[in-house]
Amino acid sequence: MPADTNHRIVMASRPTAYPEPRHFRLEEAPAPKPAEGEALVQVEWLSLDPYMRGRMREGPSYATPVQEGEVMTGGVVGHVVESRTPELDVGDIVDGSLGWQEYAVARPGQLRKVDPGLAPISTAVGVLGMPGMTAYFGLLDVGQPEVGDTLVVSAASGAVGQVVGQIGKIMGCRVVGTAGSDDKVDFIVNELGFDAGINYKTQDVPSALAEACPDGIDVYFDNVGGPVTDAVLQLINVHARISVCGQISQYNLPEPELAPRQMGILIQKQAKMEGFLVFNFAHKHEHARQRMAEWIRTGQLKYREDVVEGLENAPGAFIGMMSGENFGKLLVHVRNY
Amino acid sequence: MPADTNHRIVMASRPTAYPEPRHFRLEEAPAPKPAEGEALVQVEWLSLDPYMRGRMREGPSYATPVQEGEVMTGGVVGHVVESRTPELDVGDIVDGSLGWQEYAVARPGQLRKVDPGLAPISTAVGVLGMPGMTAYFGLLDVGQPEVGDTLVVSAASGAVGQVVGQIGKIMGCRVVGTAGSDDKVDFIVNELGFDAGINYKTQDVPSALAEACPDGIDVYFDNVGGPVTDAVLQLINVHARISVCGQISQYNLPEPELAPRQMGILIQKQAKMEGFLVFNFAHKHEHARQRMAEWIRTGQLKYREDVVEGLENAPGAFIGMMSGENFGKLLVHVRNY
Numbered sequence: 001m002p003a004d005t006n007h008r009i010v011m012a013s014r015p016t017a018y019p020e021p022r023h024f025r026l027e028e029a030p031a032p033k034p035a036e037g038e039a040l041v042q043v044e045w046l047s048l049d050p051y052m053r054g055r056m057r058e059g060p061s062y063a064t065p066v067q068e069g070e071v072m073t074g075g076v077v078g079h080v081v082e083s084r085t086p087e088l089d090v091g092d093i094v095d096g097s098l099g100w101q102e103y104a105v106a107r108p109g110q111l112r113k114v115d116p117g118l119a120p121i122s123t124a125v126g127v128l129g130m131p132g133m134t135a136y137f138g139l140l141d142v143g144q145p146e147v148g149d150t151l152v153v154s155a156a157s158g159a160v161g162q163v164v165g166q167i168g169k170i171m172g173c174r175v176v177g178t179a180g181s182d183d184k185v186d187f188i189v190n191e192l193g194f195d196a197g198i199n200y201k202t203q204d205v206p207s208a209l210a211e212a213c214p215d216g217i218d219v220y221f222d223n224v225g226g227p228v229t230d231a232v233l234q235l236i237n238v239h240a241r242i243s244v245c246g247q248i249s250q251y252n253l254p255e256p257e258l259a260p261r262q263m264g265i266l267i268q269k270q271a272k273m274e275g276f277l278v279f280n281f282a283h284k285h286e287h288a289r290q291r292m293a294e295w296i297r298t299g300q301l302k303y304r305e306d307v308v309e310g311l312e313n314a315p316g317a318f319i320g321m322m323s324g325e326n327f328g329k330l331l332v333h334v335r336n337y
Numbered sequence: 338m339p340a341d342t343n344h345r346i347v348m349a350s351r352p353t354a355y356p357e358p359r360h361f362r363l364e365e366a367p368a369p370k371p372a373e374g375e376a377l378v379q380v381e382w383l384s385l386d387p388y389m390r391g392r393m394r395e396g397p398s399y400a401t402p403v404q405e406g407e408v409m410t411g412g413v414v415g416h417v418v419e420s421r422t423p424e425l426d427v428g429d430i431v432d433g434s435l436g437w438q439e440y441a442v443a444r445p446g447q448l449r450k451v452d453p454g455l456a457p458i459s460t461a462v463g464v465l466g467m468p469g470m471t472a473y474f475g476l477l478d479v480g481q482p483e484v485g486d487t488l489v490v491s492a493a494s495g496a497v498g499q500v501v502g503q504i505g506k507i508m509g510c511r512v513v514g515t516a517g518s519d520d521k522v523d524f525i526v527n528e529l530g531f532d533a534g535i536n537y538k539t540q541d542v543p544s545a546l547a548e549a550c551p552d553g554i555d556v557y558f559d560n561v562g563g564p565v566t567d568a569v570l571q572l573i574n575v576h577a578r579i580s581v582c583g584q585i586s587q588y589n590l591p592e593p594e595l596a597p598r599q600m601g602i603l604i605q606k607q608a609k610m611e612g613f614l615v616f617n618f619a620h621k622h623e624h625a626r627q628r629m630a631e632w633i634r635t636g637q638l639k640y641r642e643d644v645v646e647g648l649e650n651a652p653g654a655f656i657g658m659m660s661g662e663n664f665g666k667l668l669v670h671v672r673n674y
Contacts, residue, residue: 275603
């Protein structure tokens, strides 16, 4: 039986720079009741992702922003605990964008059934979910790596970066990652098999990159933007592809950062820089998911999760992620089954 | 009979900002003699193009820089006046990259025979030459316009821009150009049939663009970079294509210009920004040339040349082009036939 009470986290006010605890509020409310055609989902895993910072911003983007007092946007994995639709049964495991809360009602079209035989169900918002799909299509469809290419990925130990680098290795690339601690660099090189790693907080990135990429850079998968990206662009080869996935270094700046203009490099190198959203490839997600699940089974694709216990700790974990405190895919374990 | 004397313009010293007359030197030298397998070409038309500023810069680029004391790089149209190769006859009209001079020797592989029946031969370095090919492939292959798209082109009355805009109209786009004088704006709108034009020197570009592009911008063909490009990026639509051809606003800056970072817009709009060189499409030039010659015959494609008489006036004309003083494709008439 579902509880009568729902706990949820709303955006209390809009941050203009780094988010702080005061921008979030934990609320108690009656648990929602499913109407005809809906199901009630009890959330087990909440995914915390950098894109959520964009939803806290006012103004037009590719998605509607969260308003003050509204539940924070977020992908979850949960269990159907009550169903008023023939398409879903109690006990089904589903994922969907149900927000930072314990319970939510949804129509079947808003949910995807998760196959628990594929991998642990938390992966439905991780390596086999949005971040994994982002890595897969952003690398393969946008970055178009070829055997022997040098691939650089930033935020390389993160939810997306760790997958990008490993798929790069599967595709026969030399893979170099940047990350924010020696432990993370050690992880991507010694656990995940990257060819080299750079700690962008302690190393001189331009010279470390030049050393790690003696043949230049053919594909860059960018999660961070900023000075790391500036350094990468100085080393790109002719016909390089830059897959622009995220710019986390810029998300919390109250004013846009000024930097040297970069478009001249694109001409000189006849290079392509392309932004994308994972939703652009929705029609191909299922194929990628099956392929990646197979790589997980064969041990070619590993993943590291960073699990925080308790919904009440979501804001702190999210704030920490904005400065790279997480190590791997950041998840909130909302309720222990 | 060719003259015994060759006049040529060499780079006297390397500019670090805007080029000045002192960076060039007119020299007199003996006319070169063709060796076995070569022909002697007498230059009639010298093309002046923004890319030449890049050749005056030291350091690696996609092409070898001019050294101090060397003849300036430049495409020409000329006449074979002496031939020691069966592949070329006296009287043949050819184009090639023979530099800023009256006479040059070349092997057949360095030259292309020009068909004077196609259009006036000066077009071999203009609308039917490098600038025309740049426009054609940079728009069609890189920008990929579709019927009904809004296309913006910067430096719209220039050698490349004027062709881009007209091909855009042929392809069924709404075409908006930016240029640096009211006369140029009048020309692109009233002579070439652009839908709107903006004088970037006197108008507020962001608001003028917003007014001229009520449905946003789908394709941007960029010749200039800088603040015009910043304004365009604020208006791009989802899946916009930015074809990066030139960045003339940046070529003469002693230090790179700082500007707000732009990569976040690419993600939000899932947009592509791609640099290219006309040589990337060399295998398809001939097809494009025939197609464009037909458009010229039918009156769908017009071109405006800005002709300067005399090789000695090439440096001044080139310097003027760097600040937009030319009006149309800039050519030097080296010798009157």
